[in-house]
Amino acid sequence: xxxxxxxxxxxxxxxxxxxxxxxxxxxxxxxxxxxxxxxxxxxxxxxxxxxxxxxxxxxxxxxxxxxxxxxxxxxxxxxxxxxxxxxxx
Numbered sequence: 001x002x003x004x005x006x007x008x009x010x011x012x013x014x015x016x017x018x019x020x021x022x023x024x025x026x027x028x029x030x031x032x033x034x035x036x037x038x039x040x041x042x043x044x045x046x047x048x049x050x051x052x053x054x055x056x057x058x059x060x061x062x063x064x065x066x067x068x069x070x071x072x073x074x075x076x077x078x079x080x081x082x083x084x085x086x087x088x089x
Contacts, residue, residue: 007044008082011061015050018057026058026075033079 010030012023027047034040053059056068060075062082070078 007042008063009044009046009061010063011051012045012047013049013051013053013057013059014047015054015057017054018051018059021058022071023058023060025072026060026070029072029075030060030079033076033083037083039083 012027012030013019014023014027030045034043034045051059051061051066053066053068058070059066059068060070061067062078067074067078
């Protein structure tokens with residue numbers, strides 16, 4: 001029986017404020033990044049309507065760590081750091 005793949009969760013806020021402030025673009029960036037780095041099988045990617053941090057948005061959470069004021073450039077850096085992290089054996 002194959003070992004179960006450990007999934008990392010990415011949750012993007014899709015509330016109207018975060019979506020209008022950049023998460024509409026960030027959504028596409030995340031999807032493209034996961035596909036181009038062959039990470040779709042190891043990541044659970046979902047959206048939530050509001051994470052109650054509207055003033056700090058756009059917001060997203062990766063592996064339990066929440067990021068605020070996520071611009072496209074900041075998101076690319078976060079995703080690259082996430083992709084380069086050591087994997088547990």
